[in-house]
Amino acid sequence: MPSLLEMTDVPMTNILEKCGFKSVVTLRKVCHSLRNFIDDSCFKTDLDNIHIFIIRTSFSIICHSPKLFLTNGNGFGKNWTSSDLKIILKMAQNSKLSYFSVNTNPDNAEGLDDLEEILKNQTRPLQTEHFEMEGSEILKNGRLRSR
């Protein structure tokens, strides 16, 4: 009996695009082959809003799709590492966001450097209609390139 993994790339990408972002995150956890496929392939997601809160070296994230879903079911993802964030932002690079916001506390949080690194290393610049950045004090100019 054929399994999902025996599908060729076109239907697989088609399925992932229709899955919605939350299911894709779950699908990544199913097995290595699927995770590798998701990480390597280029597909659009229904991701619409990303709000990132940087607290020292960890990240809290709220994501919305037009259908409004929340990363861990309780409202947001907490204590993420920069590699978690990288996965989300990599997925987002194929779709156009309507809102992208970054909030830092304290302003010199190391996480900000990680975020800068991730955004620099994206194959494609992140597309967003609105970008907002908020710090607890005065932000240094040009820390984050809004693209």
Added chain:
Amino acid sequence: MSVENAPVVDVDEAAIPVEKKMYYRFESNDKKEFRVSELAIQQSETLNRLVEAMGYTSEDVENKPAIAIENIDGKTLKLVFQWCEHHKGEAIPVDDGSVPKIVEIPEFDAKLMDIDNGLLFKLIWAADYLNIVQLLNVSCKKVANMAQGKTPAQLRRVYLLPSDEEDEAAKRAAQEAQDPRAREVEEEFEERKRQGGNSFF
């Protein structure tokens, strides 16, 4: 199988115009024959190009052997052609790059796809191979819907996927089958480790 008793895909009688229409004959890899109308074939880009290139007249269709589709079985092909007949004449959607693509599954399609997962995956494979855009869209949508609100363990069952442990065990088994010496070496290594020596290498 003779042409007379070839199974004819269900066709809505009222939809057939009075003039004589051309029906093409296709044969699946398990030698089941199907007669499909010209209009229905247009849903499949692959088949449409094929029949255009062949330029059959209505006599050719009857006299020449059925067009073989070698990598799709009869069960799957029947579903594909049923879908094509039901949706014949409908516009083929073009990818306008909008996301999320909103795909509604019509009632007919939902009933048609009320099948086990193995067959559904075969149907998707066939839709991709025959390049039937809308069938691919609805069938992928169905698979995507199956994933909603499930845990990784449930998804493994739904999509017939092995877990990482099973995957690795299978890989190891395959490797061992290829190289029986590998197992012996591993066992020897384990044995030496148990004895406390690390002088193996």
